[in-house]
Amino acid sequence: MHLPPNPGFFISDIAHAAAIRLGPGWTAESGVWGVSGQVTSSNGRVFSIGVDDMEGDLFVSSDGVREPLPRLHPREGLERAADVVATAIRCSD
Numbered sequence: 001m002h003l004p005p006n007p008g009f010f011i012s013d014i015a016h017a018a019a020i021r022l023g024p025g026w027t028a029e030s031g032v033w034g035v036s037g038q039v040t041s042s043n044g045r046v047f048s049i050g051v052d053d054m055e056g057d058l059f060v061s062s063d064g065v066r067e068p069l070p071r072l073h074p075r076e077g078l079e080r081a082a083d084v085v086a087t088a089i090r091c092s093d
Contacts, residue, residue, distance in 0.1 A: 010033075021086040022039065037049045039085075
């Protein structure tokens with residue numbers, strides 16, 4: 001069995017780092033095993049972060065709308081992933 005390389009961080013780490021970038025009032029929670037995360041705004045709107053099972057792309061979803069982030073690769077690191085997720089959330093909030 002061949003396992004893909006571990007990027008050194010979890011999806012939940014991205015959620016926590018994105019919440020910090022979004023500022024005061026934003027919080028994050030980890031999903032089971034760190035394979036997903038949720039970022040919540042001060043007004044209670046929840047954004048889920050996960051990986052598409054078919055394409056392998058990171059996504060942000062809220063209110064039934066899923067935005068894939070296909071131009072992002074784990075090799076780009078946690079900081080870049082958190083920046084991209086925070087930007088996607090800002091654009092849809």
